[in-house]
Amino acid sequence: MSSLRFKSIDNLSTQSQEKVAGSSKITAIFNENVFTLKTAREFLSDEAYKSLLHSIKGGKKIDRVVANQISAGLRQWAEAKGVTHFTHWFQPLTGTAAEKHDSFFTLKSDGTPIEEFDGAALIQQEPDASSFPSGGLRATFEARGYTGWDPSSPIFIMEIGSGKTLCIPTIFVSYTGESLDYKAPLLKALASLEKSAVDVCHYFDKNVNKVTATLGWEQEYFVIDEGFFNARPDLLMSGRTVFGHSPAKGQQLEDHYFGSIPERIYAFMRDFETEGYKLGIPLRTRHNEVAPAQFECAPIFEEVSVGVDHNLLLMDIMDRVARRHKLRVLLHEKPFAGINGNGKHNNWSMSTDTGVNLLAPGKTPKTNLMFLTFFVNTIKAVHDYSDILRASIASAGNDFRLGANEAPPAIISVFIGQYLTKVLGDVKERVGSKFDEQDEAILKLDLHKSIPELLLDNTDRNRTSPFAFTGNKFEFRAVGSAANCANAMTALNTILAETLSTFKKDVDALIDKGEKKEIAIMHVIREYIVASEKVLFEGDGYSEEWHHEAERRGLPNVRTTPLALDAMVTDKAKKLFEDNGVYSHTELEARHEIELEKYIKKVQIEARIMGELVTSHILPPSIKYQNTLIQNIKGMKEIGLKEESYANQKQILVKISEHISKISELVEKMIEARKVANAITNTRTKAIAYNAQVKEPFFDAIRYHADKLELLVDDKEWVLPKYREMLFLR
Numbered sequence: 001m002s003s004l005r006f007k008s009i010d011n012l013s014t015q016s017q018e019k020v021a022g023s024s025k026i027t028a029i030f031n032e033n034v035f036t037l038k039t040a041r042e043f044l045s046d047e048a049y050k051s052l053l054h055s056i057k058g059g060k061k062i063d064r065v066v067a068n069q070i071s072a073g074l075r076q077w078a079e080a081k082g083v084t085h086f087t088h089w090f091q092p093l094t095g096t097a098a099e100k101h102d103s104f105f106t107l108k109s110d111g112t113p114i115e116e117f118d119g120a121a122l123i124q125q126e127p128d129a130s131s132f133p134s135g136g137l138r139a140t141f142e143a144r145g146y147t148g149w150d151p152s153s154p155i156f157i158m159e160i161g162s163g164k165t166l167c168i169p170t171i172f173v174s175y176t177g178e179s180l181d182y183k184a185p186l187l188k189a190l191a192s193l194e195k196s197a198v199d200v201c202h203y204f205d206k207n208v209n210k211v212t213a214t215l216g217w218e219q220e221y222f223v224i225d226e227g228f229f230n231a232r233p234d235l236l237m238s239g240r241t242v243f244g245h246s247p248a249k250g251q252q253l254e255d256h257y258f259g260s261i262p263e264r265i266y267a268f269m270r271d272f273e274t275e276g277y278k279l280g281i282p283l284r285t286r287h288n289e290v291a292p293a294q295f296e297c298a299p300i301f302e303e304v305s306v307g308v309d310h311n312l313l314l315m316d317i318m319d320r321v322a323r324r325h326k327l328r329v330l331l332h333e334k335p336f337a338g339i340n341g342n343g344k345h346n347n348w349s350m351s352t353d354t355g356v357n358l359l360a361p362g363k364t365p366k367t368n369l370m371f372l373t374f375f376v377n378t379i380k381a382v383h384d385y386s387d388i389l390r391a392s393i394a395s396a397g398n399d400f401r402l403g404a405n406e407a408p409p410a411i412i413s414v415f416i417g418q419y420l421t422k423v424l425g426d427v428k429e430r431v432g433s434k435f436d437e438q439d440e441a442i443l444k445l446d447l448h449k450s451i452p453e454l455l456l457d458n459t460d461r462n463r464t465s466p467f468a469f470t471g472n473k474f475e476f477r478a479v480g481s482a483a484n485c486a487n488a489m490t491a492l493n494t495i496l497a498e499t500l501s502t503f504k505k506d507v508d509a510l511i512d513k514g515e516k517k518e519i520a521i522m523h524v525i526r527e528y529i530v531a532s533e534k535v536l537f538e539g540d541g542y543s544e545e546w547h548h549e550a551e552r553r554g555l556p557n558v559r560t561t562p563l564a565l566d567a568m569v570t571d572k573a574k575k576l577f578e579d580n581g582v583y584s585h586t587e588l589e590a591r592h593e594i595e596l597e598k599y600i601k602k603v604q605i606e607a608r609i610m611g612e613l614v615t616s617h618i619l620p621p622s623i624k625y626q627n628t629l630i631q632n633i634k635g636m637k638e639i640g641l642k643e644e645s646y647a648n649q650k651q652i653l654v655k656i657s658e659h660i661s662k663i664s665e666l667v668e669k670m671i672e673a674r675k676v677a678n679a680i681t682n683t684r685t686k687a688i689a690y691n692a693q694v695k696e697p698f699f700d701a702i703r704y705h706a707d708k709l710e711l712l713v714d715d716k717e718w719v720l721p722k723y724r725e726m727l728f729l730r
Helices: 002-014 037-043 046-058 064-080 119-123 183-201 226-230 233-238 263-278 304-324 365-384 386-392 396-401 418-428 437-443 485-512 517-535 544-553 561-569 571-579 585-638 643-678 683-712 723-728
Strands: 085-089 101-103 105-107 113-115 145-149 156-160 163-174 211-225 283-288 294-299 327-330 344-352 467-469 474-476
Touching (some): 002 226, 064 163, 119 145, 163 183, 183 211, 183 344, 211 723, 226 327, 233 585, 263 283, 263 327, 304 485, 365 386, 365 418, 365 485, 365 517, 386 485, 396 561, 418 517, 485 517, 485 571, 561 585, 561 683, 585 643, 585 683, 643 683
Parallel strands (some): 085 163
Antiparallel strands (some): 145 163, 211 327, 344 474
């Protein structure tokens, strides 16, 4: 392995660059491999096209007879592009996409070979559900599960090498009907939000028939050379470096941020962007991020469900294309200690079918009031259900990231900026007063005079805020980079659906008592501002003062995943998700169990790889160098040199010996602690034990001694690629 480290460094100088096809207009290749409505118009009959259109736009079910026509058109289009297989593409609770390929090829009863793709195969398939996480919903011997076509997300062709597969986005449910994926609950949450939002929009515009939640994610990632990756078993097994001393230079100069993109990385970016454009992923932005070897890409906003699919697709594309360039993409939330981690900022808003962004201040009193309504309801939702939002982004990887190096803390708060803070303060001042002409004056508040028009950015950014308003949208910054966006989006859209539903009841109750509609709306808005103002925070989320202040305000600060996940199974959560038709009690309990099991397994894997690396990669070179020093000191003694001549060698030897002794002792204790934790049968108790008895007492302590040995041992003897190599050599 030692030669592998230095061989990787040597190979960098002779690394041949992967050739990327010459650039062409993005519009010429965009949606090239997507069955768009324009393509459907060409390949489908009028009846089939109208049925598909109504399903996409209005959520209407597609008749199975018409499905045969759609599947015939799909096969014709796919075969013209060289496709031989199809798959139902779904999102099980593993966190990645899943697919099982079937060919169009079949045999007739007389043995004649034909190509066939009928409507039944398009609409429903039956993959084996036994090996996917189910949280106890399914016994291991009960294998039946169903995938069902989701027409709201476009069908696409995935190219891998010279092979092409028709991919049909689907939901995934158990034989008994419970959802076993991320997509089905998301679609239910979006439907619930749409209903509640449309009802509230009718206070302002009766022409609104549809409200669509939109998502624009920002994907952060690290890129390192494949040789270094292969020489780091911890990266291979866990996605992060469990050991590694910080280099002399990290990100302190901030010279990497928005800097010139290295040529090899630039070629990789252009390559994966091309693949993404063909699949309809509207990538717009690419740049160097703050940490060395860290980068970011971001698309144009899309409907939430399509945006979720596109992000999951892109993560897969990036991984495959990186390998093609002899690189590796690291999506773990904290692959390197001491520098920025990876986030996936979820920029979220709502738009009406009349063309209004509900989170953009309007130019008239009426549209200003509509903006205030949805703006304040979102803040109220985050305040009331901050624990559920925290649970939605909880993971073993995100625990390393939250609260460090520009990532937000585990305390869920909302940043809105000084101008909107003043607006809410002005509205709040009227709390408790009688309804009179002054209320009418407040209704005429001109937000465009109160807020400077600096394009969309009428607030500054707060990089330490987990949930920040950034002009015409909220940015949920706490989502982890490796996560499926669907989990956070399901929670966010559900809590707003519930809050808007309650808002309408509160307003209607005042109207029923004879109050004017606008006055009733403003009164409830003021009540919501007062009820939720403690979740608003404009300062430094890293400061100790904020942690104390948050505690005084009663805001939860749940730092670890096992405890954060408890919010999923409270009576409050069960009522919220059941009332909005998103999760049943059984489904929530199952997901709680699944997430706890994921946490246990990931910490367990990291503990095992730490023990393995110490035994086979850290101690051998340390002991070898220890022996070298012993021989050196012994030789100097033998030729009669005074002790001060080898005092430094002796001092280094003592330090190395102390670290070897301590690290060996800690690893043994960690192994015993893991055995104790493994014996626990209750999943929640076991997860807490893995955190409190394995991770917290030992991970940092073992790392400390390993990293000290890295500094002391002769560089040519050290086996693992160092941070300075992985982060700066490419």
